[in-house]
Amino acid sequence: MVDIIRKQVIPGDVIVTGDYRPGSFVQRRGNDMVALRVGLAEVAQNGVKVIPLSGAYMPRAEDMVVGKVVNVTGYGWEADINSCFVGYLPGQFVFGRDFSPATHDLMTRFRVGDLLLAKIEAFDRTKDPQLSIRGPGLGKIPQGEIVRISPMKVPRLIGRKGYMINMIADLTACNVKVGQNGMIVVDGTPEGTEKAVAAINLVQEGAHMADLTARVQRLLGAPVTPEPAAEGDSGE
Amino acid sequence: MPKSFVVETIKRNQIVDALAKGKRLDGRGVNEYRKLEIKTHVIQKANGSAMVTLGDTQVLAGVKIDKGVPFPDTPDKGLLIVGAEVLPMAASYLEAGPPDESAIELARVVDRGVRESEMIDVSSLVIKEGKWVYSVFVDVNILNVDGNLFDATSYAVVAALLTAKMPRFVLDGDTVKDTGERLPLPVRKVPVSVTMATINGTLVLDPTEEEEAVMDARITLDTEDEGHICAGQKGEPGSFTPEQVLTAAEWSIAKGREIRQKIKEATAGG
Numbered sequence: 001m002v003d004i005i006r007k008q009v010i011p012g013d014v015i016v017t018g019d020y021r022p023g024s025f026v027q028r029r030g031n032d033m034v035a036l037r038v039g040l041a042e043v044a045q046n047g048v049k050v051i052p053l054s055g056a057y058m059p060r061a062e063d064m065v066v067g068k069v070v071n072v073t074g075y076g077w078e079a080d081i082n083s084c085f086v087g088y089l090p091g092q093f094v095f096g097r098d099f100s101p102a103t104h105d106l107m108t109r110f111r112v113g114d115l116l117l118a119k120i121e122a123f124d125r126t127k128d129p130q131l132s133i134r135g136p137g138l139g140k141i142p143q144g145e146i147v148r149i150s151p152m153k154v155p156r157l158i159g160r161k162g163y164m165i166n167m168i169a170d171l172t173a174c175n176v177k178v179g180q181n182g183m184i185v186v187d188g189t190p191e192g193t194e195k196a197v198a199a200i201n202l203v204q205e206g207a208h209m210a211d212l213t214a215r216v217q218r219l220l221g222a223p224v225t226p227e228p229a230a231e232g233d234s235g236e
Numbered sequence: 237m238p239k240s241f242v243v244e245t246i247k248r249n250q251i252v253d254a255l256a257k258g259k260r261l262d263g264r265g266v267n268e269y270r271k272l273e274i275k276t277h278v279i280q281k282a283n284g285s286a287m288v289t290l291g292d293t294q295v296l297a298g299v300k301i302d303k304g305v306p307f308p309d310t311p312d313k314g315l316l317i318v319g320a321e322v323l324p325m326a327a328s329y330l331e332a333g334p335p336d337e338s339a340i341e342l343a344r345v346v347d348r349g350v351r352e353s354e355m356i357d358v359s360s361l362v363i364k365e366g367k368w369v370y371s372v373f374v375d376v377n378i379l380n381v382d383g384n385l386f387d388a389t390s391y392a393v394v395a396a397l398l399t400a401k402m403p404r405f406v407l408d409g410d411t412v413k414d415t416g417e418r419l420p421l422p423v424r425k426v427p428v429s430v431t432m433a434t435i436n437g438t439l440v441l442d443p444t445e446e447e448e449a450v451m452d453a454r455i456t457l458d459t460e461d462e463g464h465i466c467a468g469q470k471g472e473p474g475s476f477t478p479e480q481v482l483t484a485a486e487w488s489i490a491k492g493r494e495i496r497q498k499i500k501e502a503t504a505g506g
Contacts, residue, residue: 070242080242113245143246185246 023049284400304371314361
């Protein structure tokens with residue numbers, strides 16, 4: 001196992017000097033690797049990256065997001081995806097290629113206020129991110145409890161290969177839909193939902209803690225078993 | 237992005253279902269306020285100021301008192317003007333620009349409560365009738381929006397006025413000069429605004445932003461020290477039943493009494 005050096009950084013901090021590959025939120029300035037965000041810097045053998053402690057959601061293609069329909073236009077829906085960009089779901093992605101605003105009524109599918117589990121189809125910063133609901137499990141979310149966490153803590157909530165989120169879902173018998181944008185919808189019995197929401201909030205508050213998995217297991221009243229991988233993995 | 241708050245359909249159903257059982261999502265009863273905090277003397281250079289936090293709603297009010305020229309139709313009265321502005325940072329959907337109609341309504345409703353309760357004795361704010369009067373400007377900035385801006389703004393304005401010190405002006409030939417003395421404003425009463433909303437036929441006090449997005453109608457009633465209703469405003473397209481209006485009046489008097497006490501405690505000592 002490669003030694004990883006971790007340290008807390010603020011923007012402008014020189015994390016390390018030398019020939020490294022700048023990863024996320026790191027910029028090379030001369031021979032210095034400089035942090036661009038407040039967070040935890042990780043220096044591995046070849047690369048340097050910063051895991052931000054906070055921040056807004058920046059859409060990426062293939063991300064799963066939970067969006068709230070905020071506007072119905074003539075040709076599609078606009079959804080708030082907890083970002084400075086508004087997600088756009090075109091009518092033809094829902095009605096098919098023969099979609100026509102004259103023959104199809106968009107209001108029959110989604111109305112303002114409806115929640116969608118969607119995938120970011122394309123995004124290049126020149127246009128608003130395009131959403132798609134083609135795929136298993138995607139589409140309107142009919143019911144559940146809405147929880148918002150920092151988008152930067154979503155990888156911790158998901159855990160390595162979904163370990164954490166699957167554990168929460170199994171132990172509370174809830175269906176948990178997690179958007180990379182920090183919007184989560186929990187659906188289950190009232191007691192299960194309450195427990196799952198508490199567990200999600202615990203992850204949000206203790207994302208930096210090493211024994212987070214054990215804490216969540218204790219909260220949910222399950223036997224404490226170690227996560228089958230090193231703690232602190234990004235899960236991405 | 238939308239110009240106003242959009243509540244999720246799921247949340248809307250939850251609010252309505254909970255209210256049908258007499259509960260609210262934040263655990264309050266239908267006639268309970270959120271936590272109210274009033275801080276005064278928060279702006280050093282203002283004549284008076286107050287910061288009010290009602291739940292997550294946060295409002296800052298400042299009072300500026302200067303000499304001014306009276307309006308032609310009220311030459312024997314000082315000026316009292318309340319203005320409100322919702323800062324773009326107060327909520328994600330807000331944008332910079334001139335106040336929209338809801339901000340104008342907010343300023344007018346709060347102004348009306350202060351004016352119609354005759355809180356400030358404006359007839360004693362005259363330096364020379366028809367020529368020089370005191371002008372009292374209360375400027376309100378909404379720092380964070382989480383519903384019930386009417387009440388939070390009203391409390392901030394009232395608390396700022398109660399702690400304001402006005403300069404004493406005297407006539408000096410055709411002009412006026414500042415004597416350097418500082419006096420409290422001629423306060424007669426303490427108006428308290430109480431806002432209620434009806435959601436699917438249930439009357440709730442102090443609606444949150446989510447509840448405001450679901451409400452059918454809104455009513456704001458101002459009471460003064462003796463418990464008389466002195467101003468009111470009904471908003472949104474829905475309606476109230478006569479029984480609901482009577483309940484609203486009772487609540488505004490009872491809650492008004494409690495909150496008046498809080499405002500007085502927070503502003504005690506000027």
